[in-house]
Amino acid sequence: MTKQCPLAPLMLVGTGSDVGKSVLAAGFCRIFLQDGYHPAPFKAQNMALNSYVTPEGLELGRAQAVQAEAAGIPCHTDMNPLLLKPSSDKTSQVVLHGRPIGNKDAYQYFRTVGRGHLRQEVCAAYDRLAARYNPIVLEGAGSISELNLRDSDLVNMPMAQHAGARTILVADIDRGGVFASVYGSVMLQQPEHRALLSGVIINKFRGDIRLFEEGRRLIEELCGLPVLGVVPYLTDVHIEEEDSVALSKRALQAQQGKVNIAVVLLRYISNYTDFARLEQDERVHLFYTNNVEELQEADIIIVPGSKSTLADLYELRRNGVAQAIIRAHRAGKTILGICGGYQILGLEVSDPEGVEGDIARLPGLGLLPIRTEMAGEKVTTQAQFTLLGDETPCTGYEIHMGRTTREGETEAQPLVRMADGREEGCATSQHCMGTYLHGILDNAVFIERLLAPFAERIATGAQPLDYEAFKQEQYDRLAAHLRQHVDLERIYQILGR
Structure with a gap:
């Protein structure tokens, strides 16, 4: 039962990027849900290539979809009204209320750009959300002390001010310099914004927390703010990550007793959370690489989604990865393309x-008899479908800007049949296929089909994964971790309980 006592909104801001705000926000969403509240996440502006589709067919940052899942509610674009999707080192696609503008x-x-208009839009989205849920768990972006961007800031302290949020x-x-980063972040705030700060959480601590007691005292004396928690580095809780920075650091060596799956590490890789389920499947060893020799160690090669398909296709041809994928196909390895990867496996992308x-046209890898022409209108929709030859219901979602057609008369078959009867994707055999459907790998029936040709390699006793149950367990474990290491009672007092 939802508690009647309203709480003030809670906002998590950072001394920098990748300090763990997104994961902590998911953890607090789950804690508030467990404690009988009706929480919802909010991030005014997100910059990420990982996105998701709402039930209404609109786009938002994947991190807010994960946080909504932790809160036990459907995701909505009001949770992330402004999304920037980088398409090069200097440009981004701007998505407002789920649609590109x-x-x-x-x-x-x-x-x-009309910053006043965008500020009105994100504030209105917050107000709509706050009228439906309590408490709102807001997340900032990057550092709160980017002085050169202060006047245009939509997402950090000005948003905390609009929401009246208690801000941590x-x-x-773990990255070092914690005293300087905390002190500098606090002291560089304008007085009215500094007054909004209610405390500090030290995240990603390694070692004996008792050794930081003096550090806690010094931070409180220097900054005049309580340290509300020292949270140890998470090593055994698996929450989907927003940033792809660490993908290339994951184990590369092929392993015995497992199906070795290589995801091609594209420069503009998007929606790499497509592979989160595979990463946890004990029958699979999954790694990310753009190294030609490492690709040859894989049983299955997946070409993932891309925000800049032609730029990534050009790079694959330049660095030899395209030729390595073709050789692997000829050697009987399985090749799967998802979204941009599906386009890359075709005859041509224009x-x-x-x-x-600026790239008008490039030949694809020629493994699937399809041609793709980029289009200005983006397709964003949740999908229900079945695999050809199997009536098990499956779910996924589409986010793409290309129109793909099959070339001439071929023996290739569609991969799935959508709920509306439309056929989607393309497969020339059990070893070569592609689809626009993100999330297809979250469906057990497709995983079994993908792994079937390599069943003899799987060690005896390895079991399929119940991914939905696994995710819910991770949110609960994250909440338990935070309960142990933050002063939750004091945070509740700050929020006005």
């Missing part, structure tokens, strides 16, 4: 309108 370079966006500063002690950039 154009591409902007960083200078245009932060200096000349999160610092990553962009006559310059939707992605």
